[in-house]
Amino acid sequence: MTDPSSELLERAAEACELCKSAEGLQIHELSAAPEAGIEAQALVCATCAGGLGGDEVPEAHWFCLQESAWSEVQAVQVTAWRQLHSLTAMPWAADLLSQIWLPDEVKEWAKPEEVETEEEVRIADINGTLLEPGDSVTITKDLVVQGGGFTAKRGTMVKNIKMGDDPTHVEGNVNGVAIFIKTCFVKKA
Numbered sequence: 001m002t003d004p005s006s007e008l009l010e011r012a013a014e015a016c017e018l019c020k021s022a023e024g025l026q027i028h029e030l031s032a033a034p035e036a037g038i039e040a041q042a043l044v045c046a047t048c049a050g051g052l053g054g055d056e057v058p059e060a061h062w063f064c065l066q067e068s069a070w071s072e073v074q075a076v077q078v079t080a081w082r083q084l085h086s087l088t089a090m091p092w093a094a095d096l097l098s099q100i101w102l103p104d105e106v107k108e109w110a111k112p113e114e115v116e117t118e119e120e121v122r123i124a125d126i127n128g129t130l131l132e133p134g135d136s137v138t139i140t141k142d143l144v145v146q147g148g149g150f151t152a153k154r155g156t157m158v159k160n161i162k163m164g165d166d167p168t169h170v171e172g173n174v175n176g177v178a179i180f181i182k183t184c185f186v187k188k189a
Helices: 006-011 046-052 059-068 074-086 091-099 104-110
Strands: 026-029 041-044 137-139 143-145 150-152 169-174 177-182 186-188
Touching: 006 041, 026 046, 041 046, 041 074, 046 059, 046 074, 059 074, 059 091, 074 091, 074 104, 137 169, 143 177, 150 177
Parallel strands: none
Antiparallel strands: 026 041, 137 186, 143 150, 169 177
């Protein structure tokens, strides 16, 4: 194990960049990084390093990702994004993952190797019916549209939906505004 550089220790304020612990600090090298060196490293504690390596870590420990996912350091963003992907069975992690926005080049770097395969993403509505791009869906609950200044009413038909990378959301137009809708609030029309 290599000791962290003074530059990495300074950037991280001598604490884990994920959970802020100062115990057992070590370098976490990120794979597929566009650059080598400190730009491809995160400083993590022994607990986080173990969890990132596949060891069993209590779920509560990973609540730290709710803050570190918003780091300005790309290596920390990528580390948090990848860990959240491994925790998507936990509702809070899936919800946080759906809120994170990464620039396209950072998202490409963040994708684990196995996600890069050409597997087809299956998106289903509230009843488990598979949705396809161009389908029409009906909203099953009144939804306040954040930033839109209106409520999308239950029963509203959304035509010609679009799919993204996130299987928990579809995109469509309501009242002339493009919005993302969780698939748990739509059914195929």
